[in-house]
Amino acid sequence: MASFINELIKAINNSNKIAIFSHENSDHDSLCSSCALHLILQKLGKHSDIFVEEKPSNAILHFVNSFELKTEINESDKYDLAIVCDTGEAKRIGEKCLSLFNTIPLTFCIDHHHTNKGYAKYNYIKECSSTCEILYNLFHNKVDFNAQIAKLLYTGIYMDCGAFTYSNANYKTYKCASELLKLAPNSNDEFFVAFGIAHTENFEITKLAMNSVKFYLKNQLAISVLTNEDFKKANCPKTDAKFIVSYMQGIKGVKISANFRQGKNVNDWFISLRTSYDDIDVSKIAQKFNGGGHKRASGLTLKGDINKVINALVYECKKVLK
Numbered sequence: 001m002a003s004f005i006n007e008l009i010k011a012i013n014n015s016n017k018i019a020i021f022s023h024e025n026s027d028h029d030s031l032c033s034s035c036a037l038h039l040i041l042q043k044l045g046k047h048s049d050i051f052v053e054e055k056p057s058n059a060i061l062h063f064v065n066s067f068e069l070k071t072e073i074n075e076s077d078k079y080d081l082a083i084v085c086d087t088g089e090a091k092r093i094g095e096k097c098l099s100l101f102n103t104i105p106l107t108f109c110i111d112h113h114h115t116n117k118g119y120a121k122y123n124y125i126k127e128c129s130s131t132c133e134i135l136y137n138l139f140h141n142k143v144d145f146n147a148q149i150a151k152l153l154y155t156g157i158y159m160d161c162g163a164f165t166y167s168n169a170n171y172k173t174y175k176c177a178s179e180l181l182k183l184a185p186n187s188n189d190e191f192f193v194a195f196g197i198a199h200t201e202n203f204e205i206t207k208l209a210m211n212s213v214k215f216y217l218k219n220q221l222a223i224s225v226l227t228n229e230d231f232k233k234a235n236c237p238k239t240d241a242k243f244i245v246s247y248m249q250g251i252k253g254v255k256i257s258a259n260f261r262q263g264k265n266v267n268d269w270f271i272s273l274r275t276s277y278d279d280i281d282v283s284k285i286a287q288k289f290n291g292g293g294h295k296r297a298s299g300l301t302l303k304g305d306i307n308k309v310i311n312a313l314v315y316e317c318k319k320v321l322k
Ligand SMILES: [Mn+2]
Pocket: 029, 030, 086, 112, 129, 130, 131, 160
């Protein structure tokens, strides 16, 4: 860690224009780490631009609404330093953002995905609750965190470890969260909104998803399917369906849950996988289909008729669920 942070601080000091990236289909950890980093860089006397592939869902924007998130790449934009947060693979930066990333001579990556092979020049990859936890550890001795930075980091941690219920939250996570809460004591206030419970649209899409749930492999695998028609009915963006796959983890006996979400093309399916079982690694299942992620939370895309793609996933899960 020491050599990474020293290289990073040196690079920051020597830079004129810094671009911050994270993964497409933004979540709280990716956006909160990007925005916290933007503020940290400000404290180090540097301006940075935060890039996202597309506008994030309102549930997440709620936490970062004072930041400018750039979704357009200007051809004339020249950056000399790139820092990517929370992104396990270069292609997950997103097509537009990756094209800019590839023009930047010096690149750093800060991430907690264990499948990350290190695509930047300097990589700091540590398996833990979240990228926000890593940012805390990298920078808390280098800059004075104010309440805004603390709240952002706390939010990313809280959301990426399912409100401290997933096994990626350990004593170090709690310790870090506790330090951040000292600086931003009211950080817990808004999480009811964050989990989407207060959004009626979110509730409509959840109802449709729950109605679609089917069980496989002696009820150890639960699959929900959401079509474009469902999103039209619920009148919500697709990113609002993020938490559905986790709800299914609450069903007793379900070891793997999967949510299928239809893409623009009716035969494109985005699939999220979750498990809460220590002996199951859903990132390995995702990798079979060129996806990736964490042991307990990962994602993949499949093309084809819904029955065919469900069968393909069931087949791979069967090897894991005896
Ligand atoms: Mn994350």
